Amino acid sequence: MKDLKTIRGMPDLYDEDIERIALVENTCLKVFKSFNYKEFRTPIIENKSLFQRSAGETSDIVQKEVYEFQDRNEETLCLRPEGTAGLVRALITNGLISEEIKKFFYIGPMFRYERPQKGRKRQFFQAGVELVGEGSSKSDVEVLLIAKTILEKLGVEYCLEINYLGGEESLSSYRTYLREFLQANKESFDEKLYARLQRNPVRAIDSKDEKIREVIKNAKDITNFLNEDEKLAFAETKEALDMLQVEYKINTKLVRGMDYYTGTVFEFTVDSLGAQNAVIGGGRYDNLIEELGGRKLPAIGFALGIDRLSEIVAMQNNNNDIFIGCAETKSIKFAQYVGNKLRLNNNDLVIENYLGNANVSKQLKKANSLGFKFVIIIGQEEQNTKIFKVKDLQEDKELTLNEKELLEFFNGW
Helix, strand or coil: CCCCCCCCCCCCCCCCCHHHHHHHHHHHHHHHHHHCEEECCCCCEEHHHHHHHCCCCCHHHHHCCCCCEEEECCEEECCCCHHHHHHHHHHHHHHCCCCCCEEEEEEEEEECCCCEEEEHHHHHHEEEEECCCCCCCCCCHHHHHHHHHHHHHCCCEEEEEEEEEECCCHHHHHHHHHHHHHHHHHHHCHHHHHHHHHHHHHHCCCCCCCHHHHCCCCCCHHHHHHHHHHHHHHHHHHHHHHCCCCCECCCCCCCCCCCEEEEEEEEECCCHHHHCCCCEEECCCCHHHHHHHHHCCEEEEEEEEEEHHHCCCCCCCCCCCCEEEEECCCCHHHHHHHHHHHHHHHHCEEEEEEECCHHHHHHHHHHHHHCCCEEEEHHHHHHHHEEEEEEEEECCEEEEEHHHHHHHHHHHH
């Protein structure tokens, strides 16, 4: 049937794709928990107005990329395009906003209607953290350390770029300056592009559009509009990173894509991904909670592109441990008994019980091709004597073990 096909930009995932994604997700989980962050799950569907208020009415996400629809009550809903706004909404609606510092993480699918390309899909997976209630360089550094730790555990070489956007007053002055600057160069843009830039002039700073880049390279950067307190705050963050020997670059063109960002913003980039090279991005959003109806509290977080990272991580050693084959099909039930005993004895083992009817030679080839470390072939003799021959495929040797010895051998594996 012609309609039985995947939706463009929303691929099915299986085999090695899943293995790579699971590797990234599991690494994130371990690091998040090591910093004592707690998981928070929010709905995939939210009111569109949430993202109009958070990301900005004029942002590309809201203008072009949101999957929106009306429900039976004629409310305009959408598939969530990012994780921060939904988590902030959840904190407010569940009465979880207080002076106490809160640390959360999330992992799940997001959706944006954009042109599918390498590193960008319409359904994509993100992991992220949000630290709420602390507004100094201490929280800036902690969030950056979490992101850095994940990439290093995955063996990914990266470049950390940081910038400082300042508070609302500084950003307002900068927007006014940019509008005037763009107006003075109005002839360089067509009418539609100029109108879009006037609505959200800060987005011109890190635009990928060559026309915009050629003009905006001569504009002043945000650092010219920061007040003394903001300059001091950024200096404290840089000083803390220097003390921790965290390498970084100052990128005054870095502004991020959401209107809610204030203060420190950052990206971790990877050369091998080409133009779309950011794998982690985030920053401070000290006004967002208040703008969405909560009390004024500082916050900072980041989102990590699981799909993007999964494309570049080197797969770690194969985790397949024991392949249990059968010399004859009537031994399958006893082989399943042996496999179950081994799993109960050590639940970290990855064990496959072969359920087919191929001969032993083909079973050994299958075990080799799947990267199993050990093979146990079960036949009538093994069932009668409870003595097992364990083939070590890595060391090319064979062990003979009784049932107790078998369990002890794999207990600490």
